[in-house]
Amino acid sequence: MKNIMEDTPPSSLNGDEINAEDGLMYYEEMEEVELEDLEEDMEEDDNKSIPPEDHASVVFEKHTGSVFCCHLHPDGKLAVTGGEDDKAYVWSTDTGDVVMLCGGHKDSVIFTEFCFDGAYLATADMSGVLKVWKCNENNQQTWPIVFEYETDDISFGLWHFGARVLIMGTVTGDMYMFKIPSGETKILQGHNVKIECAKVFHDGKRLAAGYEDGALKIWDLKTCQVLHQISSNNHKMRVTALDVHPENSLLASISTDGKVVLTTCVNGKVVGQLQTENELEAIAFSQDPQMDYFALGTLTGSVTIWDSTRQMMRHECAKPSQLIPGVTKMIWIKNHLVTTGLDGSVTVYEGRSGTRCCEFTGHRSELLDMSYNAKINILLTSSDDGTARIYKYDLERENDSS
Numbered sequence: 583m584k585n586i587m588e589d590t591p592p593s594s595l596n597g598d599e600i601n602a603e604d605g606l607m608y609y610e611e612m613e614e615v616e617l618e619d620l621e622e623d624m625e626e627d628d629n630k631s632i633p634p635e636d637h638a639s640v641v642f643e644k645h646t647g648s649v650f651c652c653h654l655h656p657d658g659k660l661a662v663t664g665g666e667d668d669k670a671y672v673w674s675t676d677t678g679d680v681v682m683l684c685g686g687h688k689d690s691v692i693f694t695e696f697c698f699d700g701a702y703l704a705t706a707d708m709s710g711v712l713k714v715w716k717c718n719e720n721n722q723q724t725w726p727i728v729f730e731y732e733t734d735d736i737s738f739g740l741w742h743f744g745a746r747v748l749i750m751g752t753v754t755g756d757m758y759m760f761k762i763p764s765g766e767t768k769i770l771q772g773h774n775v776k777i778e779c780a781k782v783f784h785d786g787k788r789l790a791a792g793y794e795d796g797a798l799k800i801w802d803l804k805t806c807q808v809l810h811q812i813s814s815n816n817h818k819m820r821v822t823a824l825d826v827h828p829e830n831s832l833l834a835s836i837s838t839d840g841k842v843v844l845t846t847c848v849n850g851k852v853v854g855q856l857q858t859e860n861e862l863e864a865i866a867f868s869q870d871p872q873m874d875y876f877a878l879g880t881l882t883g884s885v886t887i888w889d890s891t892r893q894m895m896r897h898e899c900a901k902p903s904q905l906i907p908g909v910t911k912m913i914w915i916k917n918h919l920v921t922t923g924l925d926g927s928v929t930v931y932e933g934r935s936g937t938r939c940c941e942f943t944g945h946r947s948e949l950l951d952m953s954y955n956a957k958i959n960i961l962l963t964s965s966d967d968g969t970a971r972i973y974k975y976d977l978e979r980e981n982d983s984s
Contacts, residue, residue: 634926636944638971639960640678644671649964650692651951656700658958660719663970664691670705672725675960675972682725687711693739697746702728702762704748706739712750714762728763737777744786747803751777755793759803770806773797779823783830783847790833790847792821798835798843800850810850816843825867825876832890834876836862842878844893854893859884859902864912864921873933877919879909885921885929887936897936900929911952915975922949926965928973942973 647666654661660681664670670684670691684691689709696703696717703725706712714729734752741748748760755772757780776794783789788809789801796817800810817837824835826847833845840862844854864879867890874890883906885899899919900906907923914920918939919931926945931938947967954961954975961973 633946634943636971637942637973638944639974640675640972641944642671642673642678642970642972643968644673644680645669645968645970647690647968648966649950649968649970650690651694652953652962652964652970653695654953654955654960654962655696655717655719656698656955656957657719658955658960660696660717661953661962661970661972662694662696662703662705663964664694664705664707665964665968666690668707670694672703675958675962678972681719682715682723684713684715686713692736693750695739695741697741697748697762698743699746702746704739704741704762706736706750708735710734710736710752712736712739712748712760714748714760716763729760729765731758731760731765731767733758738779740780740782742782742786749780749782749789751780751791753777757789757791757801759806768806770801778821781824781826783826784828785830788830788847790824790826790835792824792835794820796821796837798824798833798845800833800847810845810847812843812845812850812852816852816855817841822862823865825865827867827876827890828869828871834865834867834890836865836878838862840880856888856893858886861908864909866912866914866919868914868917868919868933870914870917870933873917875933877912877914877933879912879921881908881910881924883908885909885912885919885931887919887931887933899931899936899938910949913952913954915954915956920952920954920961922952922963924948926967928952928961928963944971944973945969 645665649665651664661675662672668687672682673680684705687707689707691707693706703715710733712731715725716728734754738751746762750758753776755775757770759768778792780791791799796814798812819837835843840858840860842856859880861881863881868875878886882902884902887897907925909921911922917933921929928942930940945965951964959975961975964970
């Protein structure tokens with residue numbers, strides 16, 4: 583029989599015996615483990631593994647990575663999504679079936695949007711490849727491309743709300759305006775600083791833009807000239823987002839240090855600076871003339887509603903807390919504020935009272951974009967979890983849960 587001791591490794595690197603008292607830990611010397619803490623940790627892990635209740639009527643799962651952007655066609659029958667997989671899909675909001683794959687992109691698709699009348703669809707990727715497609719809802723074949731352009735890396739894109747004019751911002755600070763389908767191009771030349779965000783005024787003639795260095799500009803879209811420039815001394819850091827008052831009287835811009843800058847649109851004069859919560863991410867003016875409010879959302883979970891005229895907080899809808907998800911996007915739908923969260927949920931607040939009245943769940947990760955169609959009353963969301971979801975924005979359900 584083979585000697586077992588021959589195959590047994592030495593008890594130490596040097597083959598020396600270990601002292602019986604070395605390497606031993608007596609029960610009395612061990613740190614006490616709180617059973618309650620262990621139970622809480624196990625409970626948290628269990629909660630994370632339990633999927634949230636899914637309120638979606640349609641789930642789209644064709645993308646193979648994060649879904650960065652989404653938009654609904656004006657008639658509500660079609661949705662478009664773009665993602666990390668360098669693809670954009672057009673699909674049915676009723677069934678989730680793919681209508682068309684928008685191919686030919688070289689990088690993550692970060693902009694997908696139908697124009698105001700639904701005649702054209704624009705898709706763009708991070709590398710600067712822009713494609714405009716002629717929409718054909720009744721044809722399952724690939725839609726024809728009517729315009730293509732390649733520029734610097736793209737930071738954002740938007741359609742004019744009342745004309746077939748496409749506006750693209752770049753990391754170099756220049757903005758391109760394309761008339762579709764002719765392709766007639768105008769350039770709004772920047773100051774070699776990345777443009778972060780922009781918004782067309784409700785008069786359709788001007789555009790407000792926010793830049794990485796904290797500067798703000800109000801542009802004339804016809805002449806491509808700067809009407810007013812607001813110094814970067816106000817924000818002193820990247821402008822995260824901005825919005826324009828529905829009466830075109832006030833421009834509100836935010837930065838991650840919690841500062842809100844209010845600027846008169848007529849002369850570009852700063853009329854107010856508010857210091858709020860850090861990590862400001864979203865701002866939106868109410869479109870209801872009876873509610874002269876704007877809302878703010880932070881990545882730490884704060885949601886507040888402010889009086890535009892008095893520059894005072896009306897409601898603190900949600901306080902920063904581990905229990906409240908951070909806000910990524912927000913829009914007003916009539917008298918309700920709709921927010922998307924880092925936890926994948928959509929939360930609705932009543933604007934006059936600030937009370938939370940409804941929540942839509944189903945996503946497993948943070949929401950990256952949101953679109954609403956008033957014609958058929960549906961919400962579209964896209965998420966880091968690789969899916970997009972359609973929710974029926976049911977006001978009766980909303981009121982029942984308030």
